Amino acid sequence: METNSRPGRERPSRPGLEQLVTVHQLRLLVAVADRGGVSRAAESLGLSQPAVSHQLRTLREAIEAPLVETVGRRVHLTAAGQVLYDHARLILAEFEAAGIALDELRGLRSGILRVVGDTTVGTYVLPDVLGLFRHEYPAIGVRLDVGNRQHVLARLVANEVDFAIGGRPWEDPPIPLVARPFLANELIAIASPRHPLAAAQRVALKQLAGEPFITREPGSGTRETAEEAFRRAHLSVRPVMELASNGAIKRAVAQDLGYSIVSRYAAALELSLGLLVELRVDGFPLRREWHLFHARDKRLSPAAKAFLGFVGEGRWRDNVGRPLATD
Numbered sequence: 001m002e003t004n005s006r007p008g009r010e011r012p013s014r015p016g017l018e019q020l021v022t023v024h025q026l027r028l029l030v031a032v033a034d035r036g037g038v039s040r041a042a043e044s045l046g047l048s049q050p051a052v053s054h055q056l057r058t059l060r061e062a063i064e065a066p067l068v069e070t071v072g073r074r075v076h077l078t079a080a081g082q083v084l085y086d087h088a089r090l091i092l093a094e095f096e097a098a099g100i101a102l103d104e105l106r107g108l109r110s111g112i113l114r115v116v117g118d119t120t121v122g123t124y125v126l127p128d129v130l131g132l133f134r135h136e137y138p139a140i141g142v143r144l145d146v147g148n149r150q151h152v153l154a155r156l157v158a159n160e161v162d163f164a165i166g167g168r169p170w171e172d173p174p175i176p177l178v179a180r181p182f183l184a185n186e187l188i189a190i191a192s193p194r195h196p197l198a199a200a201q202r203v204a205l206k207q208l209a210g211e212p213f214i215t216r217e218p219g220s221g222t223r224e225t226a227e228e229a230f231r232r233a234h235l236s237v238r239p240v241m242e243l244a245s246n247g248a249i250k251r252a253v254a255q256d257l258g259y260s261i262v263s264r265y266a267a268a269l270e271l272s273l274g275l276l277v278e279l280r281v282d283g284f285p286l287r288r289e290w291h292l293f294h295a296r297d298k299r300l301s302p303a304a305k306a307f308l309g310f311v312g313e314g315r316w317r318d319n320v321g322r323p324l325a326t327d
Contacts, residue, residue: 020062020063021059021062021063023091023092023095024055025055025056025058025059026084026088026091026092027045027088027092028041028045028047028052028055028056028059029056029059029067029068029081029084029085029088030085030088030089030092031044031045031052031158032052032056032068032075033068033075033077033081033085034158035158036074036075037073037074037075038052038053038056038075044158044160056068063080063084065078065080066078066080066081067080067081067084068081096299097299099301100299100301100302103301103302103303107302108137108139108140108302108303108306109139110139110140111139111140111141111301111302111303112140112141112142112143112301112303113130113133113140113141113142113143113162113163113303113304113307114143114145114160114161114162114163115130115142115143115144115145115161115162115163115164115165115307116144116145116146116147116151116152116155116156116160116161116163116164116165117144117145117146117152117164117165117166118146118147118148118149118152118165118166118167118220118221118290119146119147119148119216119220119222119245119246120185120221120222120246120262120263120265120266121165121166121182121183121185121263121265121290122144122145122146122147122165123146123246123266124263124265124266124268124321125165125183125265125290125320125321126144126146126165127144128316128319128320128321128322129311129316129320130142130144132310132316132319132320133306133307133310133316136310137303137306137310140303140306145161148216148217148219148220148221148244149166149167149170149219149220149221149224150219151219152164152165152166153166153170153173156175156177156293156294156295157173157174157175159295159298162294162298162300162301162303162304162307163292163293163294163304163307163308164292164293164294165182165290165291165292165293166221166290166291166293167185167221167222167224167225167288167289167290167291168221168288168289168291169291169293175295175296175297176295176296176297177293177294177295177296178293178294178295178296179291179292179293180291180292180293180311180312181289181291181292182289182290182291182292182311183289183290183317183320184287184288184289184290185263185264185265185287185288185289185290186263186264186285186286186287186288187222187225187226187261187262187263187264187284187285187286187287187288188261188262188263188264188267188278188279188284188285188286189203189208189259189260189261189278189279189281189284190250190253190259190260190261190262190267190270190271190276190277190278190279191253191258191259191260191276191277191279192253192254192255192256192276192277193274193275193276193277194256195211195256195259195277195279196211197211197259197279198277198279200279200280201280202280202282203279203280203281203282204281204282205229205230205233205235205281205282205283206233206235208259208279208281209230209233209235209236209237209238210238211238211258211259212238212240212257212258212259213237213238213239213240213258213259213260214239214240214241214242214243214249214252214253214257214258214259214260215237215239215241215242215243215260215261216242216243216244216246216249217242217243217244222261222262222263225261225286225288226261226286229283229286240257240258241257241258246262246263246266246267249262250262250266250267250270250275250276253276254270254275254276259279261286264285265321268321268322268323269323269324272323292308292311
């Protein structure tokens with residue numbers, strides 16, 4: 001019988017998956033699937049959209065099967081993509097566990113603490129808290145992200161941070177969360193010193209509701225709390241402006257465009273300088289509390305455990321939120 005093969009020669013075998021696929025590509029696939037699109041995944045990872053698209057094409061060629069498909073305006077996994085995604089999550093989790101184990105071997109001589117905070121606490125409180133933490137643990141690096149309530153939850157669910165600091169707990173979150181009290185937060189009504197209600201010794205909530213209202217964007221915890229206070233009193237408000245930052249709101253209020261409701265921490269400097277005044281509204285301040293959240297099933301690194309202990313001690317509370325500058 002004739003054969004085309006020659007003695008001593010074997011057909012080269014196809015490379016194994018570990019030779020064709022990189023951990024970086026797996027991380028990108030997970031990010032695209034979790035974020036529902038290439039653009040959002042690229043933004044969350046600090047990469048360009050073309051770079052992510054190129055890596056996905058390379059991964060698809062290595063797998064020899066399509067991994068994602070676009071339906072409407074959202075990216076979905078194919079059958080092959082779902083299989084690879086499920087394993088990729090396990091692989092990435094093992095890499096994270098390996099990093100934590102190495103950190104434990106090194107003790108607290110190194111490590112990274114990743115925190116996301118809602119707009120107000122992230123701007124006016126957390127830089128002070130994290131600065132004090134760094135004084136005690138100078139070898140630990142710190143990364144702080146700031147966004148609205150929706151952004152905070154998205155980062156936490158995507159396992160991109162160790163802790164999130166925000167207002168009240170979310171109802172029915174996508175993953176089980178642990179919530180711990182963090183810091184009291186008073187919401188106050190602010191206005192220009194020239195506002196008609198500025199000199200009033202007592203302002204009824206109904207009076208306030210009739211004035212032009214400057215509010216935060218949808219998804220803001222401060223906005224949700226303010227709207228809830230009026231709703232409980234069976235009142236509606238007249239938003240005349242919707243602004244996405246406390247700094248913009250304070251400037252608009254100072255220009256006599258209306259009143260707003262913000263955290264006392266956010267308005268402390270302007271109040272002390274007389275640029276804004278606190279309105280004496282019945283039922284105010286609205287007393288709320290910020291919470292520290294983390295995923296219930298997350299294995300905390302030594303750096304994260306150190307921060308948890310630092311927060312629990314509470315010595316930092318008297319040294320945060322002091323007015324420094326306008327934003």
